[in-house]
Amino acid sequence: MPKKKVVVIGSGFAGLSAATNLAHKGYQVTLLEKNAQFGGRARVMESQGFRFDMGPSWYWMPDVFEAYFAQFGKKVSDYYHLHRLDPGYTVFFGKDDVMTVPAQMPEIEQMFEYYEPGSAKKLRSFMTQAGEKYQIGMRDLVYKPNRSVLEYASVSLLRNMLKMDVFQSMRSHVYAHFKEPRLRKLMEFPVLFLGATPQNTPALYSLMNYADLSLGTWYPMGGMGEIVKAFVALAEEKGVELIPNADYSLLSVRVLMPHVFIRRKRPTTPMSWLLRAITTTSSKRFCPPRIDSTALLTGKTEPWHLRVFCFILD
Ligand SMILES: Cc1cc2nc3c(=O)[nH]c(=O)nc-3n(C[C@H](O)[C@H](O)[C@H](O)COP(=O)(O)OP(=O)(O)OC[C@H]3O[C@@H](n4cnc5c(N)ncnc54)[C@H](O)[C@@H]3O)c2cc1C
Numbered sequence: 264m265p266k267k268k269v270v271v272i273g274s275g276f277a278g279l280s281a282a283t284n285l286a287h288k289g290y291q292v293t294l295l296e297k298n299a300q301f302g303g304r305a306r307v308m309e310s311q312g313f314r315f316d317m318g319p320s321w322y323w324m325p326d327v328f329e330a331y332f333a334q335f336g337k338k339v340s341d342y343y344h345l346h347r348l349d350p351g352y353t354v355f356f357g358k359d360d361v362m363t364v365p366a367q368m369p370e371i372e373q374m375f376e377y378y379e380p381g382s383a384k385k386l387r388s389f390m391t392q393a394g395e396k397y398q399i400g401m402r403d404l405v406y407k408p409n410r411s412v413l414e415y416a417s418v419s420l421l422r423n424m425l426k427m428d429v430f431q432s433m434r435s436h437v438y439a440h441f442k443e444p445r446l447r448k449l450m451e452f453p454v455l456f457l458g459a460t461p462q463n464t465p466a467l468y469s470l471m472n473y474a475d476l477s478l479g480t481w482y483p484m485g486g487m488g489e490i491v492k493a494f495v496a497l498a499e500e501k502g503v504e505l506i507p508n509a510d511y512s513l514l515s516v517r518v519l520m521p522h523v524f525i526r527r528k529r530p531t532t533p534m535s536w537l538l539r540a541i542t543t544t545s546s547k548r549f550c551p552p553r554i555d556s557t558a559l560l561t562g563k564t565e566p567w568h569l570r571v572f573c574f575i576l577d
Pocket residue numbers: 272273274275276277278295296297298301302303304305317318319320321322323509510511512513
């Protein structure tokens with residue numbers, strides 16, 4: 264049987280991993296990237312012999328990258344070399360007010376004691392909770408596809424949710440533990456990665472402090488572009504066809520998506536048969552010949568808006 268064809272739009276980490284997963288599952292995958300370079304926000308700029316990472320610079324949660332490559336029987340070290348930074352990073356509160364955050368917990372505790380006597384003990388209790396949240400969060404929440412609330416209907420998860428501090432804000436959780444303003448800022452800052460504020464973020468996300476202080480800050484030797492190279496190499500190994508300089512959002516949204524859902528759901532009324540005929544013709548007309556328009560999908564196989572469209576037309 265010929266392979267089903269899928270087109271993924273965008274070559275950020277999301278697009279690259281979706282394409283690779285689909286290819287691994289047996290689809291024939293084409294990935295379209297509007298820019299000349301792959302990697303999305305993690306792309307690299309090179310000029311006059313210098314190389315600049317254009318986006319991410321913090322490599323946290325190395326276990327997530329390891330788990331990604333492990334799905335395909337690979338390891339991070341097959342593609343790039345990771346180095347744990349020590350100190351992890353430096354925070355500049357002002358010109359002469361600098362906090363250097365070490366990699367190891369005993370030294371981090373000493374640093375906390377320096378800023379606020381007695382705070383090392385509080386840090387230990389904070390981090391024990393944060394570690395539990397991280398384990399539960401990664402095991403029971405993060406990898407769920409989020410297609411239905413029923414995914415979360417398990418007694419153990421509901422029991423664990425009580426430990427997860429979802430009804431307290433990150434701010435009150437941090438403030439209850441630490442008084443020194445710079446320590447409070449240090450403990451609140453990882454929330455910025457969620458694009459959120461500590462006041463509006465549940466204390467569940469102290470799991471980010473665990474990712475920060477316990478799991479550490481890492482650096483892929485050669486820069487963040489090495490991760491993109493690794494994702495691209497793995498995608499190619501799986502047979503994904505990667506096409507740069509290809510901007511197809513107009514086709515996917517206006518023309519091809521209706522066609523996809525009509526193909527996926529059998530038309531039942533004269534109107535839906537008519538729409539199917541129109542969209543089939545128009546998508547064939549607008550679609551580049553190398554892409555089989557009947558198989559065009561976005562990164563996820565069944566986004567909710569496709570289902571809404573099905574409902575309206577059928
Ligand atoms: C300045 C900055 C610093 C950051 N720092 C960190 C950090 O330290 N640590 C961390 O973990 N994260 C960091 N992030 C976040 C991280 O970079 C992003 O979460 C991640 O790269 C997003 O990947 P993505 O695949 O979801 O989206 P993107 O990387 O945005 O990928 C989307 C891709 O789709 C392409 N595309 C869009 N429309 C079309 C179209 N119509 N046709 C074809 N292609 C299209 C785009 O060109 C792009 O390549 C940072 C981000 C920025 C911008």
